[in-house]
Structures are given as C-alpha cells and as structure tokens.
Amino acid sequence: MNIINKYPKAFQWSFLLLVFFGLCFAIDVPENYKFIRAQAEHTKFDGQTEFNFIGITVRYIEYNFLWRIPPLFGWLPIWVNDGMFFLLNDWLPIEFWDADVEKYKTRPLVLQITRVISASILFLIEFIREILIGGLKTVVALTSWDWIDENPWAELPGIPWTIVTAGTVILSYKLSGKALAIFSFITMVYISVFGQWEPSMQTLSFILVAAPVSFILGLSLGILAYKSKSVEKSLYPILLVMQTMPQYAVLVPAMVLFGIGDHSAAIITIVVATPPMILLTLLGLRGVSPEVIEAGKMSGCNNFQLLFNVLIPTARRDILIGVNQVIMVCLSMAVIAAFIGAKGLGWNLLLALNRLNIGLALEAGICISLIAVLLDKMSLAWANKQTDYFGNLTFFERHKYGLFFIGAALIGLILTYIGSLYFKEGYNYLSEVPHNKGISTAEFWNRGVDWIWDTFFYPLKIFNTWLIQDVLQPMRAAYLRMPVVATFVLVMGAGYIIGGIRSALIVGGLTLFIALSPWWDRALVTAYMATFGVIISSIIGITVGTLCAQNKYSAKFILAICDIFQTFPSFVYLIPVMMLFGVTDTSVLIAVVVYATIPATRYTVEGLRSIPPAIHDAGSMSGVNSLQRIFTIDFPLAFPHIMLGINQTVVFALFMVIIGAFIGTEDLGQYILKALSDLKGGGKGLILGICVAFIGLVADNLIRTWAEKRKKELGYAD
Amino acid sequence: MEDKDMKNKDTVIKCDSVYKIFGPNAEKMLEQNSGHVDPKVFQKKGCIVGVNNASFEVGKGERLVVMGLSGSGKSTLLRCISRLTEATAGKIYIDGQDLLALKGKEIIELRRSKMGMVFQSFALLPHKTVLENIAFPLQIKGIKTSESIDKALEMVKLVGLEGRENYFPRELSGGQQQRVGIARSLAVEPDIWFLDEPFSALDPLIRKEMQDEFLRLQSSLKKTIMFVTHDFDEALKLADRIAIMKDGIIEQLDSPANIVLNPATEYVKKFTQEVPREKVLKIESVMDERNDEKNLSDFTVSKDAIIETVAEKILGQEKSVAVIDDNNNAVGIINSEKIIRILFGKNKSE
Numbered sequence A: 001m002n003i004i005n006k007y008p009k010a011f012q013w014s015f016l017l018l019v020f021f022g023l024c025f026a027i028d029v030p031e032n033y034k035f036i037r038a039q040a041e042h043t044k045f046d047g048q049t050e051f052n053f054i055g056i057t058v059r060y061i062e063y064n065f066l067w068r069i070p071p072l073f074g075w076l077p078i079w080v081n082d083g084m085f086f087l088l089n090d091w092l093p094i095e096f097w098d099a100d101v102e103k104y105k106t107r108p109l110v111l112q113i114t115r116v117i118s119a120s121i122l123f124l125i126e127f128i129r130e131i132l133i134g135g136l137k138t139v140v141a142l143t144s145w146d147w148i149d150e151n152p153w154a155e156l157p158g159i160p161w162t163i164v165t166a167g168t169v170i171l172s173y174k175l176s177g178k179a180l181a182i183f184s185f186i187t188m189v190y191i192s193v194f195g196q197w198e199p200s201m202q203t204l205s206f207i208l209v210a211a212p213v214s215f216i217l218g219l220s221l222g223i224l225a226y227k228s229k230s231v232e233k234s235l236y237p238i239l240l241v242m243q244t245m246p247q248y249a250v251l252v253p254a255m256v257l258f259g260i261g262d263h264s265a266a267i268i269t270i271v272v273a274t275p276p277m278i279l280l281t282l283l284g285l286r287g288v289s290p291e292v293i294e295a296g297k298m299s300g301c302n303n304f305q306l307l308f309n310v311l312i313p314t315a316r317r318d319i320l321i322g323v324n325q326v327i328m329v330c331l332s333m334a335v336i337a338a339f340i341g342a343k344g345l346g347w348n349l350l351l352a353l354n355r356l357n358i359g360l361a362l363e364a365g366i367c368i369s370l371i372a373v374l375l376d377k378m379s380l381a382w383a384n385k386q387t388d389y390f391g392n393l394t395f396f397e398r399h400k401y402g403l404f405f406i407g408a409a410l411i412g413l414i415l416t417y418i419g420s421l422y423f424k425e426g427y428n429y430l431s432e433v434p435h436n437k438g439i440s441t442a443e444f445w446n447r448g449v450d451w452i453w454d455t456f457f458y459p460l461k462i463f464n465t466w467l468i469q470d471v472l473q474p475m476r477a478a479y480l481r482m483p484v485v486a487t488f489v490l491v492m493g494a495g496y497i498i499g500g501i502r503s504a505l506i507v508g509g510l511t512l513f514i515a516l517s518p519w520w521d522r523a524l525v526t527a528y529m530a531t532f533g534v535i536i537s538s539i540i541g542i543t544v545g546t547l548c549a550q551n552k553y554s555a556k557f558i559l560a561i562c563d564i565f566q567t568f569p570s571f572v573y574l575i576p577v578m579m580l581f582g583v584t585d586t587s588v589l590i591a592v593v594v595y596a597t598i599p600a601t602r603y604t605v606e607g608l609r610s611i612p613p614a615i616h617d618a619g620s621m622s623g624v625n626s627l628q629r630i631f632t633i634d635f636p637l638a639f640p641h642i643m644l645g646i647n648q649t650v651v652f653a654l655f656m657v658i659i660g661a662f663i664g665t666e667d668l669g670q671y672i673l674k675a676l677s678d679l680k681g682g683g684k685g686l687i688l689g690i691c692v693a694f695i696g697l698v699a700d701n702l703i704r705t706w707a708e709k710r711k712k713e714l715g716y717a718d
Numbered sequence B: 001m002e003d004k005d006m007k008n009k010d011t012v013i014k015c016d017s018v019y020k021i022f023g024p025n026a027e028k029m030l031e032q033n034s035g036h037v038d039p040k041v042f043q044k045k046g047c048i049v050g051v052n053n054a055s056f057e058v059g060k061g062e063r064l065v066v067m068g069l070s071g072s073g074k075s076t077l078l079r080c081i082s083r084l085t086e087a088t089a090g091k092i093y094i095d096g097q098d099l100l101a102l103k104g105k106e107i108i109e110l111r112r113s114k115m116g117m118v119f120q121s122f123a124l125l126p127h128k129t130v131l132e133n134i135a136f137p138l139q140i141k142g143i144k145t146s147e148s149i150d151k152a153l154e155m156v157k158l159v160g161l162e163g164r165e166n167y168f169p170r171e172l173s174g175g176q177q178q179r180v181g182i183a184r185s186l187a188v189e190p191d192i193w194f195l196d197e198p199f200s201a202l203d204p205l206i207r208k209e210m211q212d213e214f215l216r217l218q219s220s221l222k223k224t225i226m227f228v229t230h231d232f233d234e235a236l237k238l239a240d241r242i243a244i245m246k247d248g249i250i251e252q253l254d255s256p257a258n259i260v261l262n263p264a265t266e267y268v269k270k271f272t273q274e275v276p277r278e279k280v281l282k283i284e285s286v287m288d289e290r291n292d293e294k295n296l297s298d299f300t301v302s303k304d305a306i307i308e309t310v311a312e313k314i315l316g317q318e319k320s321v322a323v324i325d326d327n328n329n330a331v332g333i334i335n336s337e338k339i340i341r342i343l344f345g346k347n348k349s350e
C-alpha cells in the first residue's frame, strides 16, 4: 500500500498495462477472421451480414464485438461522395451569363463558384508562367483565338534564363548580401544547365500564386480569429484536423470539385498551406503584450493603423515562421499535387520514380530542394529588411539595383540575340535550355545505383530480410492481433491517467471513429509503421540533439541542418532510400525515420539550450559532473519541450508513412492512393485522411496534455 | 478634497464620480446600489471594482501623483482618463470637453494632439529602432517622414540618447528604453502627460537619475501630469499633490505635507507613518519666528525648501541660519540643533 501511495502514477500505468495485456490474451482471433483484405472492401463473403443506412447497403462480417467493431460508418464515404456530387451537379441551379457563347446558361451554384475560382487561379498561374517561359494563353484570355491568329507577334516570348538569373541574384544581394546572391546564382545556373528550366518555372509559377494567396488568406483569417472568439472557436477544430491530415487525402475531393490541372493543384496547396499560417498568426497576435497595444492606441492609432503598424509587426516573428511554413508546404505540395495534374518538377519527379529512374528523380528532387531553400531564405531576408533614414543618397545609389538589373537585362537580350545567330538550328541555349537537352547526370546516378546494388546486394538484402522478418513482421502481427477492446482500454486509460476524464473521452471518441470505419486493420498497420518510425527517430533525434546541445556552435550547426532538411519536400526523401533498398517497406521506414528525426533533434536542442544558465551554475556549485547534469537537471527540465518535438515527430512520421504508400505499403495510404484514381473516391479519400488525422490527434492530445501539465509543475509560464 | 490653491488656475482634467467596475452586469449592479459600492458584495456577484467614485480636478501645469498598493486601481483610473477603458459611470472633462461623449475619431484626434503616455514595461515596438519608435506617433498622425524624423531627432537629444538612434529596443538598457518611451510620449507635444509607474522597473540608481531627468524636463515643458507610483519617496520628490487610493477609492488628495501631517483616514495615516518628516516638511513649518538674533550665518535658506534638501548645509553652519521668503525678507531662523532634533528625534520635531 505504501508503495502505491508513493508512486500513484506508476501504479496506474502498470495496472493499465496489466489489463491491456490481459485482454489481448483473453480474446481469441475469431476463426473466420481474415486480416486486412476481407474487411475493407464491400464485397460478398461467407458469413456477411448487411444493414441498410439511408438507402446505402453496408455489409460486414458478423463477429465478436470485443475483437472488432463492425464498420458501421461504412456508408459515410459513399454518403460524403454522393453529397459532394449532389452539391456540384444538382443543388440550386441558377442562371449565369456565359461569355463564351454569349447566352444565359443554367448551372448549379457550387459548380459555377468552383468554375470561377478555377478560372481565375488558372489565369494567374498562366500569366506568371508565360512571363517566365512564354506562351499565348494569357493573351488569348484577354483577346481571343481569332485575334492571336491574326497577330502572331503577340505571343509572349518568355524571359531568357540569363535575365531571370541576373534578376534573382541582384534581388538576393539587395535583400541579404553576398552569401545569398552566390547561392541563388548556383541554384539558377544549376536549374538551367541541367535542363530543368521549363519544369522549374512551371513549378515556380504555381508556387508564386499559391504562396501569396495562402499567406494573405491565412493572415486575414488569423486576424479575424484574433478579433472574434466565435470565429476562433469554429476554426480551431478544422485547423487541428487539417494540420494532421495527410496532404494526399485532400487531393481527391479537390479533383472532384475543381477538376484536374494546375489550378486545382494550386487550390489544394492553398487549402493545405493556410491552416499553419492561421495558427501562427493567431499565436503571434496573442503574444503581443497589452501595454504595447495601449501604447499604440495612445500614439493615436486608429484600428487599421493599430493592426498594421503595431500588432502585425510586433507579432512578426511568428508570422514569419508562418511564411516559412507556407513556402515549405507549397514546395512539398508541388510534388504531391502532381497527382492531380500540376505540371513541373513534381510531375517529372513522380514520372521518374515510377519508372525507377533514380537519377532523373534525384535531379528533379535537388532542383525542388534548391528552390525551396532559396525561396525560404529570400522571404526571410525580405521580412527582416530595414529602412535607412540617414545618408544623402545620390540618384545612382538610390536606384543602383534597378540600374544593375536594367544593365543585366540588356546584356541578356544581346546574348539571346547572339545565341539566336549562333545556334541557327535547333535550340537557343542562351534563351532557354530545353528540358532533357541540358547536361544530365542521371546516367551517372543510375549507374551508381546499379553499382550499389551489385556491390552491396548481399549485405543490403540480409539487412532488409532481417528487418522485415525479425522486426517488422512480428511487430505488425502484434498490432493486428490487438483486440479492439484492448486498444480502447489502452488509449482511454492513458488519456485518463494523463489528462483526466476529458482527455479520455476525446481520445476515445477519435479512436471510435476509426474503429467504426471500414479500415481499422489498415489503421493498425499505419499506426505500427508510425510507431516504429517514431521510436527510432526519437532515439536518434534525442541522442544527436543532446550531444550537439552541449556546445553553442554545434547546436547552431545542427539547427541550421535541421532548417535545411525541413525545407526539402517530403517526397524527396524517398529518392535516396529507393536507391539503396528498392521498393520495399524498409525504404519507407527509413524515409520515415530520416524525415521524422528532424523535429526530434530540433526540439531536443532547443529544449536543452533554453535552460537558464543560472540553473546550470547552481548544479555545478552542488558538484554534479556533466553526465549527472544531463540526467538530473537538463533532461527533466527540457523534457516537456522535447515531448512537443516528439509530438511533431508523430505527425511527420504519419505523413511519410502515407506518402510511402507510393512505394507500396499496406496501410491507409495505399487506399488513399487507390481512391485517387477513382472518380468516386472523393468521400473515401477524405474519410481515410480523417482517419489518419485522428491517429495523429490521439497522439497529439496525449502528448500535449502531458507536456503542458508538466510545464505547469515545473513553473514555466507558457 | 479640493485644494484651495488650485481654484484660480485653469482646470485641465476634471473627474466627477467616476466608477470603473469590471465584469458582466457592472452597470446594472451600480444602478441598483445607487452608487454605493462595496467591493466585497460586488466580488460575490463576479464584479471587480477598479475605480470607486473618484472626483477630483487637475490644474494646468500641475503634477498629480497617484499612489496606492498594487491592485488599488491606479492604472485603471489613468486608463479611464485616457479612455483606454470605458468608465462604467461618471463624467470626465478634458479642458472642459466631455470626454466620455467623444466618438472614436474624436478620441483618436484627442490622443494625437493632447495626450502622451509612458508605460511601466516601456511598451516599445520591438521591430522599430529608437528613432522610428519616437517618430511613430508623428507618422501615425500622417506627418511627412522627413519632418517626423527631424522632430524625433530633436526628442532624442532632449532625452540624451544621441548616438543610439539606430539601436533596437532590445539593444538598450532599461533606463535607455524608458527614455525612448518618454521621448515617444512627448513627440506630439501633448498638454497632458500620463506616466504609469514609469520608473518601477528600473534599479534605484537609474531611477533616481530618471526622476531628476523628469524634473528637469518638466521645469521647461510645464505639462499637466498624472503620475502613478507606489514609491512614497518618488511621490514626495515629484508631486505637487498626492492622491492616495485604496480599493478604488481616493482616500485623500492633498499636498504632500498635509497628507503626512493631517491624514484624513486611518489608512492614510498608516500609509504615511513611516515617512520621514524631513522629506515632506518645509523649513517654514519648523523655523523659529524670532527675528531678534543678530549673530547669523551668511548662508540663508528659502522658507519653501524641503528640510531634507537643506539639512546638510544648515548642519555645516556654526551659527543659526536665516530663513527668507520669496522677496528675500527674513521671516525666521533655524539652527542645527533643531535640525538634529527633526532628523533623529521623531516625536519632538513639531
């Protein structure tokens, strides 16, 4: 009894585990139960029962409720899908003026709205794209096809790459100085020389539309949520789900609503990139001290000035992180959105991966990553720019960057002209290096891959087999063997111990939704892969983080590395692992581990570095050595922050697991991918996405509640 | 509570039964109780009393210091007068103008032209440099950049921050940051100057320096000032009159000497008990009114001087010292023996 009173938490946990394992062993697998495949599809099987829900027939196998809950929500995806189609095709027909045929047409309202949005976004993308690489759609949109036939000169020629490069370098220099200018020069030249100019500019044009729109939308919604409690309350749950929802899942509904092409890719990117911007804007505005606001008011600000001159600039740090996130999401979406027709690098990357041409994929991947890092750094530099009020600048000094650019543009034009004389036949390399006509290292990489395969075939295979047979398969089997009651006991029990009845109910509700969907087994597989990834990532991340945090310079260094790695689009991580391990679960898991290690490392370093030095001094004075210090002082104090990192790790791992479906795994991601090629898969994709999001939210809720409680106990004000 | 001296001066700020009560139904509760507010009763109903029936006037060029313990409603009173919060009931007049009747635009106009405020935590804009912070109210007003920068440079000089124009607030010490806050609040040349515990976050040495700075500025600027502090020494040093608040009520509003010598309530008495007399009393109130003594020192003191400020000088004289009025007429004498008694023998000083 004494021990129980002394360690009540430990007792609760062991009791919970006892019950959990007890249930696992007590409940047998029903004889006719077929793992995974039998359950999810709506096909006829022996021993199936059906029930009817609002006109939709749902079939399920009759079995032990303790073992698996029947998929009572089986109708939900179909219902969502039908609802979407109804909205789009039948709901509220209204007459619209159709400019093309110059007649009134009857069209459902939603369809009309989506068409207008699509058209305007598409126009913007085409406009920017054609400035960069030429074309005639913009001119056509403003005039007509007949007109352009008569006036062929009006076709936009596209800016030569030399001029775009010069412009970027000059802008980088103006924003941040030499280092960035050199980096942008390398990036642009790389893109051009390797023949990636056209796809890069296609990707860029789509980002240059999606990123600003997401930024403005996110900022305005964030401000609205800041001003009005009710807006915040209604936004918050959506934001939470969106944050943990794999980006794949939104693709299908977007395809249904907006069709296929750059515009729907841009729209989907905006949908995905806006939530983090909203959250960070809100966080930043909340953090502005009331006295600063009052100082603004006393300076005579009206509401508008208060917002733009006081609140937003003061909250700049968080808003900037939001901008960063937007750019990151945009670039990672550039690849994912290729599934629904975004042209550019992402498309090439997917194609190359599909054909297992690792070399080509690598080139495209490097391109995307370079652009990502460049845009990230440029936007940061832009936001940190200062105005100089002093110094009497001459005309030349004031306009020197503009003048430089004009000069560079002239030289570029002359070069282009010379090029057109020199390269009489075929391509003018000084205007644009055509796709696949540049230098390509693909062959080299492919040979490298072959060489790796030839040389390390056995060791790699042995490792692979060992991992799959001795680690992954048993783990997977164990997860699938878990009866549904046991899962609930574990999850809700943990919720209760950590956060009381409220937490238990939230977590239980989220799990119940997944259990009622037809994909419980798939969700278990997803959970097992994510768990595996999170465990390994956390171990690596915390170890590396701890080592690097011991010293100011190594801490800075590792944080910079994390920054860069975080900017890489998630898909890029698949390339090197496929080089090494081919198309196997191992590849996916290694990609998961690499990707998910980033937040674990970053938060560990941040957590450890933010411990007040006074506490260290106090420790030293009481004579602890450095190892003791790490374990008795650093870890306990930094643990809440590290746990928030683990929280991020869970989300990252889930994302990567789902993306891994592209290589071929058996989890929820596989189904999302399937739903992609099914026009009726919209509802399915969405519900699957929500299932994944809920797995993430369960972990999120548990970890966050715990970390916050712990922080309060340690006396940190949040 | 009104001070007789102030009658003939122009009234700049006038408060008439001002109440500020936080919480839902505050107005209704106030009406039901017809102005009699008992904080305890209100608290039970979920209302917190900020300011309770405050009536007073501040004359042109006067320095009114508001004192009280933490949570006594000092900041709330100041906020009501600057309309950062809306008073629950009562009337406030600024230069005879009914403040509470002003609409949004008018109140902004009033702040832009007449009011300046300094905050306890400085409240500088972190993304702006010293110069930009000071120029901020001017630019908000719509003044041209070059003009506002010129004016801001002038203010920088006034508060002695030359050479640091391009620093960011985070690169400055607390005292320097507060100088920026002061410069910013003065940039629009306001008539009324609110200071809410401007020096509380500073260490004692810097605080003293800033107080002297404040007095120096005020001697040339002659603003109408409401100054919040909970440091009695500071209040004595800076105040023309002191208002002492408790639980939202102004317990007493009077000159420093009167507050110490004639506390109106038990609370004020307790509040002032520890205050050394020599810091409050003028020479006039302790001098001997005899004029017969011939053997006087060359040194003279003004009858309006606070004892503490001249004590050392008088103690340094061997002979008695003549006390003179504004017209240099001797009105009495004082000797070191008396000073010693005041400084060290508390009870015999009167």
Ligand SMILES: Nc1ncnc2c1ncn2[C@@H]1O[C@H](COP(=O)(O)OP(=O)(O)OP(=O)(O)O)[C@@H](O)[C@H]1O
Pocket: B022, B023, B048, B049, B050, B068, B069, B070, B071, B072, B073, B074, B075, B076, B077, B230
């Ligand atoms: N926005 C608010 N909502 C509710 N109660 C408030 C609010 N602002 C102040 N109060 C309450 O009003 C009372 C007076 O607060 P005020 O800030 O005026 O005190 P103060 O005298 O300035 O104290 P300090 O010396 O700590 O600054 C306090 O009890 C406080 O809790």
Ligand SMILES: [Mg+2]
Pocket: B074, B075, B076, B196, B197
């Ligand atoms: Mg206060």
